[in-house]
Amino acid sequence: MCLTIPGKIKSIKDGVATVENGSRTEQIELGVVFDAKVGDWVLYATNRAVRLIDEQEAREIIELLEDNYQPVDIASLPLRYKKIVYKVRNTEKNQNINLKSKNIINSNLTIQQFNNIHKSDLEYLLQLRGKNNLEAFYSEANVLRKNIIKDFVCIHGIVEFSNYCKNCCLYCGIGSKAKIRRYRMTSDEIFMAVEQAVEFDGYKLVVLQSGEDDYYSDDELVSLIDRIKKDLRVFVFISVGERSKNFYKRAFEAGASGSLFRFETSNPELYSRMHPNHDLQSRLESIQMQIEIGYYLASGGLIGLPGQTISDMADDLLLVKKLRIPMLSSGPWIPSLTSPLGIITNNQGTRNKQIPNGVIARDEAIFNNLAIKQFSNNEKLRLTLNYIAAARFLMPEIKIPVTTALETLDQESGRHKALLAGANALMFNITPEKYRGDYNLYDHKYIEREKVWQKYGLFKGEESYEMLEDRLKI
Numbered sequence: 001m002c003l004t005i006p007g008k009i010k011s012i013k014d015g016v017a018t019v020e021n022g023s024r025t026e027q028i029e030l031g032v033v034f035d036a037k038v039g040d041w042v043l044y045a046t047n048r049a050v051r052l053i054d055e056q057e058a059r060e061i062i063e064l065l066e067d068n069y070q071p072v073d074i075a076s077l078p079l080r081y082k083k084i085v086y087k088v089r090n091t092e093k094n095q096n097i098n099l100k101s102k103n104i105i106n107s108n109l110t111i112q113q114f115n116n117i118h119k120s121d122l123e124y125l126l127q128l129r130g131k132n133n134l135e136a137f138y139s140e141a142n143v144l145r146k147n148i149i150k151d152f153v154c155i156h157g158i159v160e161f162s163n164y165c166k167n168c169c170l171y172c173g174i175g176s177k178a179k180i181r182r183y184r185m186t187s188d189e190i191f192m193a194v195e196q197a198v199e200f201d202g203y204k205l206v207v208l209q210s211g212e213d214d215y216y217s218d219d220e221l222v223s224l225i226d227r228i229k230k231d232l233r234v235f236v237f238i239s240v241g242e243r244s245k246n247f248y249k250r251a252f253e254a255g256a257s258g259s260l261f262r263f264e265t266s267n268p269e270l271y272s273r274m275h276p277n278h279d280l281q282s283r284l285e286s287i288q289m290q291i292e293i294g295y296y297l298a299s300g301g302l303i304g305l306p307g308q309t310i311s312d313m314a315d316d317l318l319l320v321k322k323l324r325i326p327m328l329s330s331g332p333w334i335p336s337l338t339s340p341l342g343i344i345t346n347n348q349g350t351r352n353k354q355i356p357n358g359v360i361a362r363d364e365a366i367f368n369n370l371a372i373k374q375f376s377n378n379e380k381l382r383l384t385l386n387y388i389a390a391a392r393f394l395m396p397e398i399k400i401p402v403t404t405a406l407e408t409l410d411q412e413s414g415r416h417k418a419l420l421a422g423a424n425a426l427m428f429n430i431t432p433e434k435y436r437g438d439y440n441l442y443d444h445k446y447i448e449r450e451k452v453w454q455k456y457g458l459f460k461g462e463e464s465y466e467m468l469e470d471r472l473k474i
Contacts, residue, residue: 004043004050006058009036019044022062077136080124085140087116088393117394122314125390126383134382141389141422148396149424156237156401157197157430158207160439161185165211167241169264170274171305173336173440174211180338183435184215187224191231197430198234205235206430207260212241222250229255237298242286249293258296261287262329265301266319267312274305287323298401299323300330303384304375306341313387321395327425328391331403332380336440381409385421392422401425405441 007019007026015030019042026047030036033049041058043050074082128137162184168175185193190208197203208224210216225236238251239260248259263283265271271280291297301316302308320328335342375383384406391400402418404427410417415426429436 004045004061006041006043006053006061008058009038009040009042012036012038017042017049074136077133081128081133081137084117084121084125084393087121119311119314119318122317122390122394123310125393126310126313126386128386129382134385137389138385138417138421141392142420144392144396145422145424149399153419154205154399154401154425155203156205156207156425156427157194157201157203158209158427159185159190159193159197160209160429160431160435161190161193162210162213162215163435163439164213164215165241166214167212167278168276168340170276170340171302171333171335171342173338173342175339177340178336178338178440180440181438183438184213185432185435187220187227189432190224191227193430193432194228194234195232198232201430203234203430205237207237207239207427209239209260210241216240218243218247218250222247222254225251225256226254237296242283245289245293248290248295252293252295256295258298258327259290260298260329261290262299263287263301263316263319265305265308265312266315267308270305270307270312273307284323287325291323291325296327297323297325298327298329298399299325300328302333303330303387304333304380306333313383317387317391317394320391320398325398327399327401328395329401329403330384330387330391331405332384332409334377334380334405334408338440377409381406381414384409385417388418388423389421399425401427403427404429 005021007021007028009017010020010025011018012030016027017030017036018025018027028042028044028047028049030042030049033042033052036042036049036052041053041055043053043061125137128134163174163180164182164184165172165174166176168177172178174180194206194208197206221238221240225238228234228236235257236255237258237260238256241261263271263280264274266280268280271283272278287297287299300320301313303313316330337343388400391398400418400423402415402423402425406414406418408414431439
């Protein structure tokens with residue numbers, strides 16, 4: 001559900017309270033919080049009060065979303081960066097910048113003013129470095145998020161119900177050749193995991209994810225979705241890979257609202273290298289098909305793949321915009337020692353002749369041309385934060401979840417940094433514990449569920465479902 005925001009009540013009139021939230025003042029409906037008084041702190045979301053809290057609790061949640069950036073002298077920032085921001089604002093009147101302000105972007109911007117960012121601008125932003133420059137960049141993106149989509153930070157749950165996969169993508173730790181402990185959850189187990197998350201924890205959106213596993217028939221998955229929607233008040237997203245149009249149509253009719261379906265990279269040659277016997281065009285056709293059916297799509301590319309360039313990453317963002325995808329799903333590539341590329345990385349970039357079933361030997365030229373050590377973890381962290389902020393510049397209204405891959409790089413700090421760089425959603429793993437560690441897309445996967453986020457972000461009322469429905473336009 002949505003992260004609730006604390007505000008201090010300044011006045012009350014006819015059931016509507018004026019609350020102060022940092023430098024902003026907003027009006028909210030008190031509704032069921034009928035005993036609120038002037039001076040009280042209240043949690044609210046989408047202009048509706050949820051419950052009263054004490055000041056200590058309020059300070060705790062404020063710290064989750066507040067940055068510690070120091071004001072930056074705009075005159076000290078690179079001219080190229082300032083030109084991009086001027087272009088973003090696209091109006092002459094907004095070029096009179098207060099040099100004492102840490103943010104260039106102001107609250108008078110409209111969506112129509114964000115249409116002049118070009119590929120060369122994205123490439124520059126992705127490569128931006130330097131503490132002051134990055135703090136200014138991330139702060140700009142964060143202010144833009146607040147101005148366009150407010151403090152609408154969603155918390156979603158994901159059930160990873162099978163780690164079987166018929167494919168052998170070179171970057172993935174659960175491919176068909178990976179030597180891992182396999183599992184499949186039954187339909188009843190999947191339902192119970194979702195039921196627990198919805199009824200007891202308050203989740204209002206769950207993702208059902210697996211490898212590309214034909215063990216589950218179309219009928220079984222459609223029946224499961226239908227059961228969840230009939231018995232539970234929750235939005236269902238699916239992430240089950242490339243299946244037929246008939247399946248996606250039936251799943252949508254059964255109640256699936258969205259699909260998490262990455263294209264991984266917009267570079268056709270790199271896609272073919274990473275996905276043996278698959279091509280990018282068929283992937284994009286599946287995305288288009290799902291959009292036409294009516295799915296709310298979450299998609300994007302991996303960041304830091306061997307052989308990937310900054311130009312590729314900029315193209316990935318532009319493809320998301322071109323396809324009008326409403327939710328960006330992109331995260332850093334992290335090697336898994338159960339994947340072909342992970343094995344190579346672990347062997348200092350040299351070809352390992354013992355890789356299972358000779359997957360890599362099929363095309364040695366691929367690996368001779370890939371820079372296996374192209375991006376360090378620190379570089380991937382910076383690139384991913386830059387990618388999030390650049391996406392917010394390019395597509396101000398897009399929803400941007402923080403991926404578990406980013407959290408794996410920098411754990412709770414990575415989650416916090418991403419939100420301060422323009423992200424606005426969190427994805428927590430609600431897979432039963434006995435299976436959770438075996439969905440090994442990459443090594444050392446971060447699977448902690450921070451209690452403080454759940455404490456303030458999940459509440460069970462019907463209004464919480466309606467808020468999400470309104471914001472996602474599902």
